[in-house]
Structure formats: structure tokens, C-alpha cells
Amino acid sequence: MKPKKRYGQNFLKHPQILSKIVNFASCQDKNVLEIGPGQGDLTVQLCKVAKKVVSVEIDESLDPFLFPIKENYPNFNLIYCDFLKLDLEPYQNYVVVGNIPYNISSPIIIKLVTSKIEDFTLLVQSEYADRICGQPGTKNNSSFTALISYYGKCKKMMNVKNINFYPVPSVDSTLIKFERSRVYTEKDEHFLLFLKTCFSQKRKFLISNINLIYNDKEKIINIFNNANITTTIRAESLSINDYINLYNLLYEHS
Secondary structure, three states: OOOOHHHOOOEEOOHHHHHHHHHHHOOOOOEEEEEOOOOOHHHHHHHHHOOEEEEEEOOHHHHHHHHHHHHHOOOEEEEEOOHHHOOOHHHOOOEEEEEOOHHHHHHHHHHHHOOOOOEEEEEEEHHHHHHHOOOOOOOOOOHHHHHHHHHEEEEEEEEEOHHHEEOOOOOOEEEEEEEEOOOOOHHHHHHHHHHHHHOOOOOOOHHHHHHHHHOOHHHHHHHHHHOOOOOOOOHHHOOHHHHHHHHHHHHHOO
16 A cells, blocks of 8 residues: 555554664553554554553555454554544543654644643654754754643654655654643643743844733843843743743733
8 A cells, every 4th residue: 555645654664663662652551542553563562562552543544454453452442533633531541652744743742732641652753853852042942842841841762764664754753752740721821822922033032022922121121130031032042941930920020
């Protein structure tokens, strides 16, 4: 079967790499939610160690690869649907694993981070992994990085060369793992808007971006001074803890 470009299908076939993914995901005797089983190579490895595996696949033409797994592993369940439309509430105690399409990586990760899922282990484009795991003071630190850092810790586990996929993509991949420290609530929305605004014009000073919301530059300057933050700093220079502190100060004075 020819992989479909519209679904961003690049199937990982290397057995040793698949085994490492399972180990990094720490899914021994746990319930696992797999995003995009594809032709089922990772799925089989998961079924061997997990208590239960629920795989979500959008492409029903892959059934000839996936149906035999159901016959061999009674702990395997298959759902044909768009993962972005899946209600995650029943799976909040599941470990999430997947080799996800590059073109919808951000919507998938935002969906997971703003759910109650405790941790996830995903294969993503290497350059994208650099963005997700960006550090303060680097060009990779962004509103997306800050969003993820607000809810937990994300780290790179291993790199995977492009030659291990079929078809071979033009870029390498990296396995990332997210572990939650904070659960999303609707009250977070204003803070998330604040983060997005802070990074809205990265070439401008942070104080100018914040002024788009608060419209009182003199008051913001005073708050920056109280927080020992220079008024010429740019958004990528601050850590998530800096943003939490700054937001609280601004909120107290608004």
C-alpha cells in the first residue's frame, strides 16, 4: 500500500528503534493510547508489554495491516477517527504514544497539553522538537514553548534518522517525552492569551507587546523594575517562571 501524503504518513519500521520508543514511554502494564498506528509496527510492540492498547487511526485503508493485530492480541482496540476530534476524557489515565504527522504536530500537542493526560511520548520532526524544548535566551523559545513549559516538562529522548522511515522523509525525527506538573483549567485562558501576546512581535521589546493588552506603559515599566526585569528585554529571554511572576504582578496592578 502506498502511503498517503495528505495524512503525512511515514512509517517507522526499524525494530530496535520501535523497542526503544516503548521503553522510553514506560508503558509496561499500563493502558496506552496510540496516535496513528499506521501499519501497526509500533502497535505490536506496545501490545506485547501494555495492559491495554487503544490505537486511533484516521485511514481505514490500513485495516489489512491492523485487523490481524486484533486477532493476535486481545488487549488491542482500534478506533477509526480523526484524533483531533477524539474526546480524551475517557483516556486521562492512559499513556499516549505515537509517530505523529509533521503537518498536524502542533494541534495534536496542544490538545494533549490542555487535557488531563499525564504524559506523552511522540516522534516529531527534529527541528520542531528543538522548538518545543527551547530554552530561555534562545531563538527556539516561543509562546508554544512557554505553553508547554507551563503545564510540564518536555525533553528530547533520542534522534531518529530519516532513512528509518518509509517513505523516507526529507528531515530527521526526534522522540520527545512530556511529563505533566500542572492541569489545564478554563481559568488559564487569560494567562495563555498573555503568553501569546508577549511573543506576538518577537523583534520588539517585551514591554511593547505587553502594552498591547494593558495600555499603560508607565505602570508596566514600574512593574518591570520591581521584578528586576530590564525594559529592553525581549520575549524569548524569559523563563516560564518569569512569565508567571510577571503576570501575577501585572494582574495585581490592573
